[in-house]
Amino acid sequence: MIDDFIWMAGGPQGSGVDSSANIFARACCYGGLHVYGKREYSSNIKGMHSYFHIRVSPQEVGAIPNKVDLLCTFDAESIVRHIWEVFPGGGIICDTEVMQTKISNIPSLPSAFFEEFIKTLDRNGMHHETVGDLLNEARKNNVNIYSIPYLGILTEIGKEIGEEQISKLTKMINVVSLGASFGLANYDKKYVEKAINMIFAEKPQVITVNLIAFNKGYDYARKNFKDAQINLKTVKTDEHRIFLQGTQAVALGKLAGGCRVQTYYPITPAGDESEYIEENQVFEVEGINEAGAILVVQTEDEIAAITMATGAALTGARCATSTSGPGFSLMVEGLGWAGINEVPIVINYYQRGGPSTGLPTRHGQDDLRFALHASHGEFPRIILCSGDIEECFYDAAVAFNYAERYQTPVIHLIDKALANSNKSYKTFNTDLIKIERGELLNGADIEGKSYRRFEFTDTGISPRLPIGTPGTIFWYTGDEHTEHGHITEEPMMRTRMHEKRMKKLETADKEIPADERVNFFGDKDAPATIVSWGSTKGAILEAMDMLSKDGYGVNYLQIRMPHPLPKEYIEKILGKASRKIAIEGNYSAQLAGIIKEQTGIPMDNFILKWNGRPMSSDEVYEAVKLILQDKAPLRQVLISGS
Amino acid sequence: MALKISDYKTTGFNDWCPGCGNFGILTSLQMALSDLDLQPSQVVIFSGIGCSGKTPHFMNAYGVHTLHGRALPFAIGTKIANPELEVIVHGGDGDGLGIGAGHFVSTGRRNLDITYIIHDNGVYGLTKGQASPTLKLGVQTKAMPKANINEGVNPIVLGLAAGYTFIARSYCYDVKHLRETIKKAIIHKGMALVIVQQWCPTYNNINTKMWYNGEDRIDPATGKPIPRLYKLEESGYDGIVRKPEEVIPKTIAAFTRAYEWGDRIPMGVFYQNELISTFQQRISQRISNYLEAPPARQIISNKNGKSITSIKKMLDELKVTG
Numbered sequence: 001m002i003d004d005f006i007w008m009a010g011g012p013q014g015s016g017v018d019s020s021a022n023i024f025a026r027a028c029c030y031g032g033l034h035v036y037g038k039r040e041y042s043s044n045i046k047g048m049h050s051y052f053h054i055r056v057s058p059q060e061v062g063a064i065p066n067k068v069d070l071l072c073t074f075d076a077e078s079i080v081r082h083i084w085e086v087f088p089g090g091g092i093i094c095d096t097e098v099m100q101t102k103i104s105n106i107p108s109l110p111s112a113f114f115e116e117f118i119k120t121l122d123r124n125g126m127h128h129e130t131v132g133d134l135l136n137e138a139r140k141n142n143v144n145i146y147s148i149p150y151l152g153i154l155t156e157i158g159k160e161i162g163e164e165q166i167s168k169l170t171k172m173i174n175v176v177s178l179g180a181s182f183g184l185a186n187y188d189k190k191y192v193e194k195a196i197n198m199i200f201a202e203k204p205q206v207i208t209v210n211l212i213a214f215n216k217g218y219d220y221a222r223k224n225f226k227d228a229q230i231n232l233k234t235v236k237t238d239e240h241r242i243f244l245q246g247t248q249a250v251a252l253g254k255l256a257g258g259c260r261v262q263t264y265y266p267i268t269p270a271g272d273e274s275e276y277i278e279e280n281q282v283f284e285v286e287g288i289n290e291a292g293a294i295l296v297v298q299t300e301d302e303i304a305a306i307t308m309a310t311g312a313a314l315t316g317a318r319c320a321t322s323t324s325g326p327g328f329s330l331m332v333e334g335l336g337w338a339g340i341n342e343v344p345i346v347i348n349y350y351q352r353g354g355p356s357t358g359l360p361t362r363h364g365q366d367d368l369r370f371a372l373h374a375s376h377g378e379f380p381r382i383i384l385c386s387g388d389i390e391e392c393f394y395d396a397a398v399a400f401n402y403a404e405r406y407q408t409p410v411i412h413l414i415d416k417a418l419a420n421s422n423k424s425y426k427t428f429n430t431d432l433i434k435i436e437r438g439e440l441l442n443g444a445d446i447e448g449k450s451y452r453r454f455e456f457t458d459t460g461i462s463p464r465l466p467i468g469t470p471g472t473i474f475w476y477t478g479d480e481h482t483e484h485g486h487i488t489e490e491p492m493m494r495t496r497m498h499e500k501r502m503k504k505l506e507t508a509d510k511e512i513p514a515d516e517r518v519n520f521f522g523d524k525d526a527p528a529t530i531v532s533w534g535s536t537k538g539a540i541l542e543a544m545d546m547l548s549k550d551g552y553g554v555n556y557l558q559i560r561m562p563h564p565l566p567k568e569y570i571e572k573i574l575g576k577a578s579r580k581i582a583i584e585g586n587y588s589a590q591l592a593g594i595i596k597e598q599t600g601i602p603m604d605n606f607i608l609k610w611n612g613r614p615m616s617s618d619e620v621y622e623a624v625k626l627i628l629q630d631k632a633p634l635r636q637v638l639i640s641g642s
Numbered sequence: 643m644a645l646k647i648s649d650y651k652t653t654g655f656n657d658w659c660p661g662c663g664n665f666g667i668l669t670s671l672q673m674a675l676s677d678l679d680l681q682p683s684q685v686v687i688f689s690g691i692g693c694s695g696k697t698p699h700f701m702n703a704y705g706v707h708t709l710h711g712r713a714l715p716f717a718i719g720t721k722i723a724n725p726e727l728e729v730i731v732h733g734g735d736g737d738g739l740g741i742g743a744g745h746f747v748s749t750g751r752r753n754l755d756i757t758y759i760i761h762d763n764g765v766y767g768l769t770k771g772q773a774s775p776t777l778k779l780g781v782q783t784k785a786m787p788k789a790n791i792n793e794g795v796n797p798i799v800l801g802l803a804a805g806y807t808f809i810a811r812s813y814c815y816d817v818k819h820l821r822e823t824i825k826k827a828i829i830h831k832g833m834a835l836v837i838v839q840q841w842c843p844t845y846n847n848i849n850t851k852m853w854y855n856g857e858d859r860i861d862p863a864t865g866k867p868i869p870r871l872y873k874l875e876e877s878g879y880d881g882i883v884r885k886p887e888e889v890i891p892k893t894i895a896a897f898t899r900a901y902e903w904g905d906r907i908p909m910g911v912f913y914q915n916e917l918i919s920t921f922q923q924r925i926s927q928r929i930s931n932y933l934e935a936p937p938a939r940q941i942i943s944n945k946n947g948k949s950i951t952s953i954k955k956m957l958d959e960l961k962v963t964g
Contacts (some may be wrong), residue, residue, distance in 0.1 A: 029962035032963060239963060240963065241964055243960060257949065258942030280955070283952055284954070287944060287950055293931070303712060303745075304715035310716060311719025317724075317938045334709065397949070427957055435948070473704060474705075475699060478691075
């Protein structure tokens with residue numbers, strides 16, 4: 001196991017779970033630690049339960065295991081929901097007054113959860129009337145309970161700042177308990193104060209009260225729980241690191257990749273990306289005095305989002321739209337139009353649990369097949385799947401190169417787990433961002449020549465000219481068309497033009513090297529091979545470490561471009577793999593199906609999950625180990641997460 | 643050298659039905675562009691789906707034949723990325739007021755400097771004559787199995803409510819009036835909506851040329867038909883807003899005229915307001931050099947193919963150590 005520490009904040013939405021977690025994470029980063037954070041929330045504005053995992057380690061970490069070292073609760077529900085996740089030796093920070101709360105009186109606990117919870121307690125002969133009863137059970141398990149008089153501390157804060165109405169201060173509970181967390185660890189206050197100043201930089205009027213609340217919580221814990229053993233120590237580092245969430249990485253990649261028009265319709269969890277871009281829409285351009293800028297347009301729906309981005313792309317600008325499953329469902333007709341008209345556009349597609357509204361704020365990886373097949377008719381498309389936040393950055397940039405080189409839509413598949421997790425990284429290397437515009441012409445290139453937008457070529461790629469270029473005229477149409485872009489229904493022209501378009505996929509398949517399409521980890525001769533895609537990467541890599549410590553050899557083929565599928569590479573790897581294990585966040589093992597369809601190679605075992613929560617490293621480890629021990633069923637379904 | 647009407651014509655076969663109102667619209671558009679001396683390569687004609695959707699293919703100008711109901715968002719995308727282009731959108735009444743009604747409304751809110759021409763003939767021609775959104779309740783054109791069960795939407799009223807800053811009506815075979823109306827719409831600084839009353843000789847046997855001409859009602863004094871269409875300007879109407887305090891009274895006056903139908907149908911400019919900021923102006927407030935360096939004109943890489951967009955400021959904000 002990595003020498004790490006896992007902190008979790010839980011509370012009702014609107015109570016500051018997010019901001020306390022962000023302060024916690026940044027304070028740890030400032031102390032030289034690596035951080036990986038994962039946010040879980042409901043489709044709700046205020047009142048429903050939400051929580052945030054922060055994993056801290058001297059080394060880089062990319063997943064969350066099934067354990068919590070310190071659970072920091074703002075309300076009774078957070079205790080009930082997460083109490084059994086706290087490991088022996090760990091602790092729970094809670095309100096002194098919450099002890100008397102009857103579990104049956106917590107209104108926001110869903111009955112499905114409550115009934116199952118009580119049944120389990122009964123089975124184990126545990127008391128379960130009040131939250132205090134539960135905490136006593138946890139104590140028996142060697143979990144430390146750090147109860148803090150939230151109300152008393154709020155009253156003290158009120159006195160200091162001259163606020164008599166304590167109800168106005170309840171939103172400070174998050175920072176009080178955050179303070180207590182750091183107090184228990186005797187962590188250097190200056191890092192936390194720096195984080196508070198940073199998080200509230202745009203609201204300077206609240207910084208003082210937050211600093212007071214933090215100090216009160218911190219000092220209370222120092223005074224009352226002197227003996228607490230919390231393993232959170234700063235480390236020295238000179239490395240230039242950044243801390244960011246997935247949506248920010250995508251946004252930065254798009255900006256660096258030259259995106260100049262971004263359209264979107266509000267949707268979870270994609271919306272954060274567009275808002276972040278809009279906040280930073282004017283930027284410096286190296287070697288040019290003038291500022292650069294990206295237009296961000298919030299459209300009336302996702303049909304307008306994709307069609308507006310497409311219209312903008314006709315002018316030669318790099319354009320994208322960003323959405324989630326329900327939005328992409330609406331975009332499909334626009335996707336087909338861009339396909340038949342050979343328009344380079346990028347769709348950053350954040351998957352969440354579907355179908356329909358499904359699990360609007362929860363994780364899912366069920367849209368690979370949809371991304372691959374969306375739209376009637378056939379046209380080439382390129383699909384990229386990022387496995388972690390850093391890949392999100394580079395993929396978001398390179399997506400535009402593929403879109404312009406092959407003049408076709410590129411779908412960049414991301415997911416909720418990547419969108420809403422955050423992680424510390426060595427800062428990104430923008431020197432690695434290359435701009436390849438493919439066969440993009442300007443007016444001078446066609447002077448004295450006749451130009452046809454959809455000219456037949458051996459590669460299928462027709463040199464592209466921005467609309468509005470003087471010296472020629474051409475047309476675009478969603479109908480089948482001639483080389484000039486006029487409508488045709490002639491069978492010969494249809495045969496040739498359709499073939500020309502489809503040929504671009506073969507060209508892309510030939511030209512794009514395998515190392516841009518797959519990652520391969522582990523010993524190539526290992527007796528088992530994991531095949532996966534997307535955000536499972538972090539959990540898989542950690543599970544591989546754990547397995548190797550147990551003496552099990554496993555390697556891992558991460559598919560980053562499932563279309564066009566790098567068949568030869570896959571055949572080379574899987575052809576000699578004795579046991580092939582598909583790990584995917586969906587019911588039907590979609591990637592495994594695509595690989596079987598295109599290479600004939602079936603998987604031997606399946607590890608699948610669709611409960612709306614990302615895979616934990618522990619559950620992947622356990623499931624793979626069972627397979628290696630020949631004890632596993634063909635298909636294992638993972639269920640961890642609350 | 644001044645441009646001629648023929649400079650905007652294409653040579654391909656025009657497959658609209660003989661006598662189709664679209665011919666009058668096409669000719670008027672070509673005349674208007676030639677009057678304004680707009681280079682074909684500077685103009686982009688967008689269209690949706692249906693008979694009117696073929697308009698770009700009959701125009702020697704950049705043409706984008708889009709999806710049913712979606713011409714507006716495509717056109718907006720092109721216009722915002724390259725505001726130097728003259729963007730004109732053609733669509734049928736089904737295209738813009740049925741399947742594309744959401745875009746119709748949102749486009750009014752944005753007030754881009756675009757011209758939107760609706761070919762309003764009351765039927766879905768290309769799918770063989772079903773009722774379109776402007777067909778009145780109870781009307782049964784010849785291909786409909788039953789009379790229309792829906793009330794017709796009033797595009798001028800809807801346009802006013804949505805915020806179009808130029809709203810006019812014209813008629814497909816009053817080419818002189820239509821040509822002038824299209825010119826006014828193009829010159830207008832903001833989002834212009836032109837509703838063109840158009841007959842469909844194949845499927846709309848109610849709102850025919852004879853009906854518009856009033857050939858069913860002969861003036862006993864002159865022995866001539868009394869046309870249904872009349873010109874707003876000739877009736878002393880002035881829909882142009884010149885001062886902020888005129889906005890409400892002129893909007894109300896436009897609403898009142900917009901509800902006239904049947905025996906007297908007004909044509910001309912119902913409403914025009916150039917006091918409202920255009921979308922381009924609004925963008926310029928956020929991005930000061932937008933008009934000089936719109937998305938289509940920005941350079942994104944150096945000679946070595948390296949990105950020149952600096953994300954340093956953002957990375958610095960995200961920096962935690964080092």
